[in-house]
Amino acid sequence: MTPVLEAVGLRKTYGAFVAVANATFTVRPGEIVGFLGPNGAGKTTTIRMITGLLRPDSGQVLVDGHDLRREPMAAKAVMGYVPDTPNLYGKLKAVEYLRFMAQLYRVPRTVAEPRMRSLLDLFELTDAAGNTLDSFSHGMQQKAAIAGALIHEPKIIFMDEPTVGLDPRSARLIKDLMIRQRDNGQSVFFSTHILEIAQHMCDRVIIINKGEVVADASVSELRQVKGDQSLEDIFLELTGDGEIDDMVAELSDGA
Numbered sequence: 001m002t003p004v005l006e007a008v009g010l011r012k013t014y015g016a017f018v019a020v021a022n023a024t025f026t027v028r029p030g031e032i033v034g035f036l037g038p039n040g041a042g043k044t045t046t047i048r049m050i051t052g053l054l055r056p057d058s059g060q061v062l063v064d065g066h067d068l069r070r071e072p073m074a075a076k077a078v079m080g081y082v083p084d085t086p087n088l089y090g091k092l093k094a095v096e097y098l099r100f101m102a103q104l105y106r107v108p109r110t111v112a113e114p115r116m117r118s119l120l121d122l123f124e125l126t127d128a129a130g131n132t133l134d135s136f137s138h139g140m141q142q143k144a145a146i147a148g149a150l151i152h153e154p155k156i157i158f159m160d161e162p163t164v165g166l167d168p169r170s171a172r173l174i175k176d177l178m179i180r181q182r183d184n185g186q187s188v189f190f191s192t193h194i195l196e197i198a199q200h201m202c203d204r205v206i207i208i209n210k211g212e213v214v215a216d217a218s219v220s221e222l223r224q225v226k227g228d229q230s231l232e233d234i235f236l237e238l239t240g241d242g243e244i245d246d247m248v249a250e251l252s253d254g255a
């Protein structure tokens with residue numbers, strides 16, 4: 001089966017600083033992939049490269065077989081993207097925003113309208129659909145952004161920390177949505193710091209540390225390799241912070 005995403009040897013530097021070194025990974029159709037790593041590890045940088053917002057120094061991105069650099073329209077037509085902070089057109093009403101996104105992705109109006117209504121329903125935004133986005137709370141904006149990213153039924157949706165700032169019910173909606181995507185044979189690639197979500201939701205996790213991919217496996221595979229530890233233990237070990245307990249002990253000794 002053709003992967004829906006292939007990232008090959010992605011590299012991004014800022015001056016002498018290597019933000020992402022040589023990131024290579026794939027996402028298959030119908031797969032939920034969690035992208036984990038400490039603050040500053042290179043997650044957002046990588047997501048911005050695979051969505052075409054940031055040009056890598058080197059490397060290649062294929063989305064559903066389309067080279068993002070040579071066929072950007074074809075590649076972007078099959079992806080959705082939700083950035084880490086929703087950055088919406090505040091003066092638009094939610095319903096106008098969704099119509100705008102539908103037009104951008106050339107979804108015919110007869111298809112877009114019922115889809116829009118079902119997304120607004122799913123995200124419990126129907127009552128607020130006539131209000132401008134700048135009147136929305138953070139969580140409502142986040143949900144509107146996700147609805148907008150789904151209006152063209154992308155084969156893969158990229159979400160950068162989608163559950164940050166969401167209440168438990170809204171976070172649950174996002175999780176249900178990911179499962180819905182997978183059930184439809186569509187893929188989800190999302191970054192998160194919430195290991196519990198990664199552990200429960202993901203078919204596979206990719207861990208990045210200091211710009212290098214240090215793990216790419218299912219949670220159960222990782223556990224087999226690492227001796228049945230929790231994902232948290234594995235994460236802390238792979239990202240070099242396994243000594244946190246020692247450091248905390250040392251702090252208390254010194255107190």
Ligand SMILES: Nc1ncnc2c1ncn2[C@@H]1O[C@H](COP(=O)(O)OP(=O)(O)OP(=O)(O)O)[C@@H](O)[C@H]1O
Nearest residue numbers: 014017018019037038039040041042043044045046
């Ligand atoms: N425009 C930029 N100029 C200079 N350095 C940058 C720039 N963008 C990112 N970086 C650096 O690249 C590294 C990776 O940043 P990135 O935002 O990708 O991390 P992240 O894994 O998303 O972290 P977080 O979990 O905090 O969101 C960081 O050290 C950051 O300071």
Ligand SMILES: [Mg+2]
Nearest residue numbers: 043044045084
């Ligand atoms: Mg980030």
